[in-house]
Amino acid sequence: xxxxxxxxxxxxxxxxxxxxxxxxxxxxxxxxxxxxxxxxxxxxxxxxxxxxxxxxxxxxx
Numbered sequence: 482x483x484x485x486x487x488x489x490x491x492x493x494x495x496x497x498x499x500x501x502x503x504x505x506x507x508x509x510x511x512x513x514x515x516x517x518x519x520x521x522x523x524x525x526x527x528x529x530x531x532x533x534x535x536x537x538x539x540x541x542x
Contacts, residue, residue, distance in 0.1 A: 494518075494519040494520075494523040494526065495522045495523065495526035496526060497512075497523055498522070498523035498524060498525065498526025498527035498530070499526040499529065499530045501523070501526075501527055502526070502527045502531050508524070511524060511527075
């Protein structure tokens with residue numbers, strides 16, 4: 482009962498969203514069904530990468 486599988490399932494869509502943002506794909510490229518956890522997790526990963534990318538741009542601080 483370690484719950485590791487649930488974490489891995491949740492992490493995969495997040496990581497896919499990060500990879501999509503990193504490769505400059507459109508946010509509309511989310512492959513998951515709207516209103517699902519995976520869809521939300523993908524968006525969270527996409528936004529997390531975009532936010533981090535903005536934080537490290539020269540002149541942003």
